[in-house]
Amino acid sequence: MAGTLIMGVGERSGKQRVRVGVDVGGTFTDIVLQTESGTLHSSKVLTTYHAPEQGVVYSIEQVSRTSGVELGDVNQVIHGTTLATNALIERRGAKTALVTTAGFRDVIETRTESRFEQYDLNIVLPDPLIARRDRFVISERLNARGEVLIDFDDDAARAVIERIGVAGYESVAVGFLHSYRNGMHERRFRSLLKKELSGVAVSISSEVSPQMREYERFNTVCANAYVQPLMASYLLRLRDQLKGIGVGCPLYLIHSGGGLMSVETAAEFPVRLIESGPAGGAIFAADLAARYGLDRVLSYDMGGTTAKIALIEDYVPRTAKVFEVDRRSRFKKGSGMPISIPVIEMIEIGAGGGSIVQVDSLGQIRVGPHSSGSDPGPAAYARGGDDATVTDANLLLGRLHPDTFGAKDILLNPQLAGEAIAAGVGGPLGLDNAAAAVGIVEVVDENMTNAARVHAVEGGRDLSGFSMIAFGGGAPLHASRLIDKLGLDELIVPSGAGVGSAIGFLRAPFSYEAIRSFYTTTADFDYLGANALLAELTAEAESFVRVGLADDRAHEASSVEPAISVERQVSMRYAGQGWEIPVSLDEGEFDEFAAELLAAKFTKSYLEFFGRAIDQLNIEAVSWAVRVSSVEEPAALVELSRIGNRVAPEQTRQMYDPTSSGSVEAGLFPRSRLKPADLVVGPALIFEPQTTTVLGAQHACVVQSDGSLLIRRVQVPR
Numbered sequence: 001m002a003g004t005l006i007m008g009v010g011e012r013s014g015k016q017r018v019r020v021g022v023d024v025g026g027t028f029t030d031i032v033l034q035t036e037s038g039t040l041h042s043s044k045v046l047t048t049y050h051a052p053e054q055g056v057v058y059s060i061e062q063v064s065r066t067s068g069v070e071l072g073d074v075n076q077v078i079h080g081t082t083l084a085t086n087a088l089i090e091r092r093g094a095k096t097a098l099v100t101t102a103g104f105r106d107v108i109e110t111r112t113e114s115r116f117e118q119y120d121l122n123i124v125l126p127d128p129l130i131a132r133r134d135r136f137v138i139s140e141r142l143n144a145r146g147e148v149l150i151d152f153d154d155d156a157a158r159a160v161i162e163r164i165g166v167a168g169y170e171s172v173a174v175g176f177l178h179s180y181r182n183g184m185h186e187r188r189f190r191s192l193l194k195k196e197l198s199g200v201a202v203s204i205s206s207e208v209s210p211q212m213r214e215y216e217r218f219n220t221v222c223a224n225a226y227v228q229p230l231m232a233s234y235l236l237r238l239r240d241q242l243k244g245i246g247v248g249c250p251l252y253l254i255h256s257g258g259g260l261m262s263v264e265t266a267a268e269f270p271v272r273l274i275e276s277g278p279a280g281g282a283i284f285a286a287d288l289a290a291r292y293g294l295d296r297v298l299s300y301d302m303g304g305t306t307a308k309i310a311l312i313e314d315y316v317p318r319t320a321k322v323f324e325v326d327r328r329s330r331f332k333k334g335s336g337m338p339i340s341i342p343v344i345e346m347i348e349i350g351a352g353g354g355s356i357v358q359v360d361s362l363g364q365i366r367v368g369p370h371s372s373g374s375d376p377g378p379a380a381y382a383r384g385g386d387d388a389t390v391t392d393a394n395l396l397l398g399r400l401h402p403d404t405f406g407a408k409d410i411l412l413n414p415q416l417a418g419e420a421i422a423a424g425v426g427g428p429l430g431l432d433n434a435a436a437a438v439g440i441v442e443v444v445d446e447n448m449t450n451a452a453r454v455h456a457v458e459g460g461r462d463l464s465g466f467s468m469i470a471f472g473g474g475a476p477l478h479a480s481r482l483i484d485k486l487g488l489d490e491l492i493v494p495s496g497a498g499v500g501s502a503i504g505f506l507r508a509p510f511s512y513e514a515i516r517s518f519y520t521t522t523a524d525f526d527y528l529g530a531n532a533l534l535a536e537l538t539a540e541a542e543s544f545v546r547v548g549l550a551d552d553r554a555h556e557a558s559s560v561e562p563a564i565s566v567e568r569q570v571s572m573r574y575a576g577q578g579w580e581i582p583v584s585l586d587e588g589e590f591d592e593f594a595a596e597l598l599a600a601k602f603t604k605s606y607l608e609f610f611g612r613a614i615d616q617l618n619i620e621a622v623s624w625a626v627r628v629s630s631v632e633e634p635a636a637l638v639e640l641s642r643i644g645n646r647v648a649p650e651q652t653r654q655m656y657d658p659t660s661s662g663s664v665e666a667g668l669f670p671r672s673r674l675k676p677a678d679l680v681v682g683p684a685l686i687f688e689p690q691t692t693t694v695l696g697a698q699h700a701c702v703v704q705s706d707g708s709l710l711i712r713r714v715q716v717p718r
Contacts (some may be wrong), residue, residue: 009170016675017075021505023054024081027304027354030499031059041067042499046374053238071246080254082275085229087469089326093226094170098130101177102137107214117335126280129222136160146182160577161196171201173225175218180210180517196613201228209340216340218615224271229296231270248531257342259511278308282344283316285469290315301472304354305371309452310346320345340681342513347455353391353474359428367444379420388424392417393440404687449485471500476693495707498690511629521617525595541628563631573603575618590592643681644702657683657695
């Protein structure tokens with residue numbers, strides 16, 4: 001699926017270059033090429049699972065031909081991928097060993113005292129990423145201040161290294177007690193291992209995640225080691241193949257926190273790529289929120305495999321320092337694998353166009369989390385798939401149609417879709433295909449609605465007054481139903497919605513967030529230690545950003561040093577509490593009077609989070625973070641128009657509309673023919689090469705000056 005988007009809002013004045021954004025998802029690989037004039041050309045092809053780099057190279061060549069841009073003129077490629085996430089979920093990473101302090105071999109299995117089902121006596125916890133037989137210990141011990149209690153045992157370390165070599169491990173994770181305060185023992189073990197086994201990858205927790213809490217830190221370094229050989233091999237192959245077709249420019253990766261990092265950094269810390277693709281979508285939505293002046297936005301990104309929902313306030317996505325991968329119990333914290341890295345906070349569920357639908361033992365329709373992916377794909381793709389999927393249901397309900405589905409290499413087959421739904425859903429429930437398809441889309445819509453509600457509640461937010469921005473190949477098909485269910489009044493489907501995450505990559509700054517745990521209290525505040533730590537973190541983060549900026553600007557003649565911004569934050573809590581809240585820090589160093597000011601800032605933040613503060617309790621500072629980012633030019637504002645001139649459709653077809661409780665005659669509108677100020681009244685289908693926007697009978701859409709679709713509810717739905 002290819003297309004050209006004339007998007008003046010995508011222009012960045014003074015940046016005369018050709019840039020490419022590449023998003024490799026579970027089903028589709030999306031490519032966006034931005035020319036010097038700001039025009040965006042896009043392509044969407046099926047992901048090549050066996051070798052994802054082949055799909056990337058093919059789609060870049062395809063979009064180069066359609067845009068008329070020579071491959072050698074590309075100045076920058078920005079890449080995001082779910083490969084690291086999928087490797088963790090599917091447990092297909094490297095053969096990995098964990099080396100830890102004697103007595104702490106089972107930390108990643110015993111977990112913490114928290115249980116996601118408090119009263120379930122038969123609770124089944126997720127299996128640890130590394131089995132017990134692959135975990136080794138050596139004698140060494142530091143205290144919480146990083147001081148040596150037990151010296152590092154070189155002989156024991158060499159014995160462990162010999163066992164690692166004999167067993168043929170490809171990667172090693174190293175996590176010692178309190179190494180976040182002092183990583184010298186971890187560095188010592190790495191040095192010994194590299195000397196004996198130079199071909200084995202090694203990750204140490206004091207570099208991957210230097211934070212308190214052994215369970216989260218050990219899990220994070222294990223995840224990094226587990227996917228490191230896979231990701232390093234993939235990134236090197238991709239870089240080599242890009243050079244092979246004439247794209248010799250720098251290749252950058254989008255990390256989970258929403259910034260850019262070099263290939264070298266990504267290969268060393270691939271765990272930071274776990275949410276890289278979804279992070280691009282959140283950046284895309286935040287950029288649009290700033291352009292439209294919407295300070296409260298619900299970002300809704302649905303592709304072929306998953307749906308992602310994020311909250312954006314004051315034009316900035318919410319962020320977190322810890323998140324979970326592969327939750328085994330839907331929406332329940334603690335049922336997944338904790339990863340302690342900076343990340344854009346979102347909730348992700350297995351609800352995409354290719355999500356497989358089944359009927360469980362209770363006769364209930366279940367959608368996901370497993371997906372048909374790109375090979376074989378939904379049954380309607382006629383590529384050998386025979387499982388019922390959400391795409392098959394949308395096809396039978398008239399929301400998708402072979403004549404308006406934009407993929408040149410996919411001809412949708414309604415007969416195969418019907419056979420799959422009959423076998424997987426209709427037959428077991430005694431329903432005809434139409435009723436079964438209705439059940440599928442209602443279940444998937446309710447799943448996404450519940451995910452949005454849970455995410456809002458976990459963030460302490462009420463969704464009243466929020467606007468939704470929907471993108472991804474699947475979101476525009478379902479978004480109008482979601483705003484009905486959530487009670488939202490406004491929905492925006494932007495230009496390029498089908499490849500929104502890839503466009504978001506082109507909006508991302510160079511950024512890096514350095515984090516480290518350092519315990520002190522406001523009653524006995526170690527301001528000298530805090531100042532020294534913040535200086536180290538700033539230097540670490542700035543060095544990553546400066547290197548990226550230098551590589552990016554190597555082709556430019558300008559000698560002007562790019563501007564950067566520095567944001568500082570500390571995580572604080574009352575004594576006795578088990579978790580912290582973030583507190584922003586002002587510029588400058590602390591002095592001997594800083595404790596009182598820091599306590600006041602914490603109290604204010606605590607009030608904002610929980611509505612009341614607690615008197616006469618000591619306040620603790622636990623972890624410190626510094627985020628350094630390149631400064632991007634402010635977004636060009638777009639004034640939203642809610643009034644338009646109604647246009648009539650040239651054609652119609654039957655479509656299921658839940659707000660009308662049945663099939664209705666829907667107008668068909670090619671999006672390319674709609675002009676600013678055009679008013680489309682539902683029921684209607686607005687189709688384009690990479691997605692279709694569905695309007696129910698109680699929705700109306702006004703085309704904006706930048707080509708976006710502003711959809712509103714025109715009356716309360718039944």
